[in-house]
Amino acid sequence: MKKQIILPISDEQIKGLNAGDIVSISGVIYTARDAAHKRMDVTLETGGELPFDVRNQGIYYLGPTPARPGRIIGSAGPTSSYRMDKYTPMLLDRGLKVMIGKGRRGQNVIESMKKNCAVYFAATGGAAALLSNSIKNCEVIAYGDLGTEAIRRLTLDHMDAIVAIDCYGVDQYEKGQDEYLSSL
Amino acid sequence: MKNITGEEITYAVSNAFKRANVDIPASIEEKICNNIMIESGDTPKAILKQIADNYELARKDRLPLCQDCGMAIVFAEVGQEVYIKGDFENAVQEGIRKAYTEYYLRKSVVKDPIFDRSNTEDNTPGIIYTRLIPGDQLKITVAAKGFGSENCSNVRMFLPADTIDDIKEYIVETVKQAGPNTCPPVIVGVGIGGTMDKAAVMAKQATIRDISIRNSDIRYEKLENEILQMINRTGIGPGGFGGRTTALAVNIEQYATHIASVPVAVNLCCHVSRHAAVIL
Numbered sequence: 131m132k133k134q135i136i137l138p139i140s141d142e143q144i145k146g147l148n149a150g151d152i153v154s155i156s157g158v159i160y161t162a163r164d165a166a167h168k169r170m171d172v173t174l175e176t177g178g179e180l181p182f183d184v185r186n187q188g189i190y191y192l193g194p195t196p197a198r199p200g201r202i203i204g205s206a207g208p209t210s211s212y213r214m215d216k217y218t219p220m221l222l223d224r225g226l227k228v229m230i231g232k233g234r235r236g237q238n239v240i241e242s243m244k245k246n247c248a249v250y251f252a253a254t255g256g257a258a259a260l261l262s263n264s265i266k267n268c269e270v271i272a273y274g275d276l277g278t279e280a281i282r283r284l285t286l287d288h289m290d291a292i293v294a295i296d297c298y299g300v301d302q303y304e305k306g307q308d309e310y311l312s313s314l
Numbered sequence: 315m316k317n318i319t320g321e322e323i324t325y326a327v328s329n330a331f332k333r334a335n336v337d338i339p340a341s342i343e344e345k346i347c348n349n350i351m352i353e354s355g356d357t358p359k360a361i362l363k364q365i366a367d368n369y370e371l372a373r374k375d376r377l378p379l380c381q382d383c384g385m386a387i388v389f390a391e392v393g394q395e396v397y398i399k400g401d402f403e404n405a406v407q408e409g410i411r412k413a414y415t416e417y418y419l420r421k422s423v424v425k426d427p428i429f430d431r432s433n434t435e436d437n438t439p440g441i442i443y444t445r446l447i448p449g450d451q452l453k454i455t456v457a458a459k460g461f462g463s464e465n466c467s468n469v470r471m472f473l474p475a476d477t478i479d480d481i482k483e484y485i486v487e488t489v490k491q492a493g494p495n496t497c498p499p500v501i502v503g504v505g506i507g508g509t510m511d512k513a514a515v516m517a518k519q520a521t522i523r524d525i526s527i528r529n530s531d532i533r534y535e536k537l538e539n540e541i542l543q544m545i546n547r548t549g550i551g552p553g554g555f556g557g558r559t560t561a562l563a564v565n566i567e568q569y570a571t572h573i574a575s576v577p578v579a580v581n582l583c584c585h586v587s588r589h590a591a592v593i594l
Contacts, residue, residue: 152360165431189578195378195420204418205378210462210495231552233495234464235396254553255497256464256586257368259377277433278381278420290364292357292555306556308509310355311549 137228137286138186141247144227149302151293155253155286159230160186160271163209167217167278174220181272181281184221188228193278194262203268203284207258208232213252215239222246234303235295244299252294252302264289315391316450318594320400323454324433326592327409330456332417334590335378338369339552340527342562344589345497347588349559358557362499364551365585379497379586383419384458386410386440389519395450403442406454424576443515452559457522458588464581465502466492469514472576478537481506481578486544488580489561489585497584500543501525505579516567519583521589522589525563538564 134148137157143305147153150247160182162170170180177261191211195204202236211231227248232255243250253261267285295301343366350362366569372379388406392398395544398405414437424431468488472481485504492500503523505516528535542564551557562585571577 146555150357152357189358192381193420193422195382196376196418198418202523204383204420205372207381209382210465212495232497233492234346246513252494252555254364254368256365256380256460257379257586259372259375259379260364262377263371277423277435278547279433290360292553303554306357307549307551307554308556310551310556 132290137188139227144247144249144297147249147293147296148297148303149293149300152293153228153293154288155251155291156288157286159190159192159228159284159286161192161282162282163191163193163274164213166273166281167214169273171217171220180224185225186227187223188230189226191229191231196239197268203262203265205258206262206265208253208255208300210217210234218242230291236294240295240299240301243295243297247297248295249293250295251291253291261289315395315397317397318397318403318452320398320405322594323398323402323405323451323452324412324594325398325410325452326573327406327414327456328412330454330590330592331410331413331419331458332456333457334419334588335374335383336372338373338379338586340588341524341583342383343369345525345562346585349499349557353552353557353559355557355572357518358552358559359530359557362559363551367569374547378419379588380584381420381461382462383414383437384588385423386414386437386462387457387459387518388440388442389455390442390444391447391453392444393449393451396448396452407438410440411438412486415492425508435472437586446575447561453591453593454591455522457518460584460586462586463492463496467517469510469577471497472509473577474574474576477575481576482541484523484545484578485541485580490548490550493550493583496582497586498550498554499552499585501583501585502541502561502564503581503583504564504566505581506566507571508573508577509516509559510577512569513577513579514581516569517579520565520567521581521587522581523565526558531568534568534581536567
């Protein structure tokens with residue numbers, strides 16, 4: 131049974147999610163990947179303000195293909211999240227609650243997620259055409275010069291994902307593999 | 315003597331990249347679909363089903379299979395009796411430019427790795443490997459290589475004193491280290507022998523060899539099968555959430571090497587292995 135998530139979500143709801151839960155995500159989320167994270171980091175270090183208020187919001191690690199005429203967005207699947215690990219704790223400390231990506235996270239991120247009550251979802255890497263059908267709105271809101279790496283505000287409609295790491299620090303990549311191996 | 319123009323090369327390269335980005339090779343699709351039945355857990359089954367649905371949707375709606383349309387790699391085998399009218403490398407780069415700008419593919423190339431990471435806006439330059447062969451044909455094989463898996467690739471120079479088990483363990487360990495980050499199930503391209511660079515290029519070529527084709531040397535075929543079994547016993551599974559299907563194939567390419575060394579390169583490729591070939 132899929133758990134329905136409507137963004138933004140409360141700490142109470144985040145606490146109700148456990149690693150391995152299959153979810154369906156709807157609502158508003160922002161895209162950012164390597165270059166946007168680096169720029170946000172420099173902005174904060176030099177005393178500037180982030181291009182959007184990350185409090186209670188989510189980031190989807192995504193750089194889509196260009197939208198063909200008549201489409202909202204091009205193919206849009208998750209990129210590897212660990213490349214953002216260096217920047218993630220400072221965003222979690224500022225109130226970021228949700229991340230969507232794929233692959234492992236560093237211990238620094240997991241500790242910060244526990245401290246700040248945040249959740250990390252994984253979408254299926256390489257299922258980008260399929261995942262793009264769950265995006266109902268897309269608007270570039272900052273860093274337009276970065277092209278595919280610009281920050282976009284997306285509206286999701288029932289996008290399938292898995293709770294990869296929950297707010298208790300349980301990592302489904304480790305747990306799932308251990309469970310599979312012990313089932314043999 | 316056969317004449318081939320730069321325009322013909324540009325068109326062929328462009329068309330091949332367009333096809334490669336939307337049409338998954340049949341052997342990969344078949345393997346993914348078969349493994350939905352082989353997996354026992356709900357999560358690995360659901361992930362493989364999503365992957366299979368994505369293949370179908372991309373083909374039907376002509377959408378890129380993955381948002382990372384990769385760095386463009388071209389292997390050209392040029393017949394010695396072919397006369398190319400125009401600048402060959404420019405014609406290939408123009409084909410890449412045309413494909414990525416006209417077919418709504420993502421441009422993922424930056425101008426300089428360190429000092430200028432601004433996007434070139436047309437996915438050029440691609441990487442071109444050219445080999446002269448007998449005959450009057452020009453064979454062009456293109457690959458759109460995603461970097462989630464490229465980042466997890468590795469090269470190690472083994473010594474003649476190292477054992478075959480050391481090499482097997484290294485290859486399996488490379489896949490384990492990568493874990494979920496490569497978008498498993500993966501195709502494991504391995505180059506053994508030559509020099510460091512030769513091994514790496516062979517590993518890349520191995521990732522685009524059809525997964526239904528085994529190494530023609532029975533000793534290497536056995537090695538491919540053994541390593542595949544070892545990888546599929548790691549439990550990484552689809553998406554990295556546990557399961558049987560971690561790799562779809564281990565493809566090895568080998569070459570003679572120096573008395574002092576056993577170079578081994580492992581180039582990982584996600585399940586969306588995009589490649590296409592054309593003969594002019």
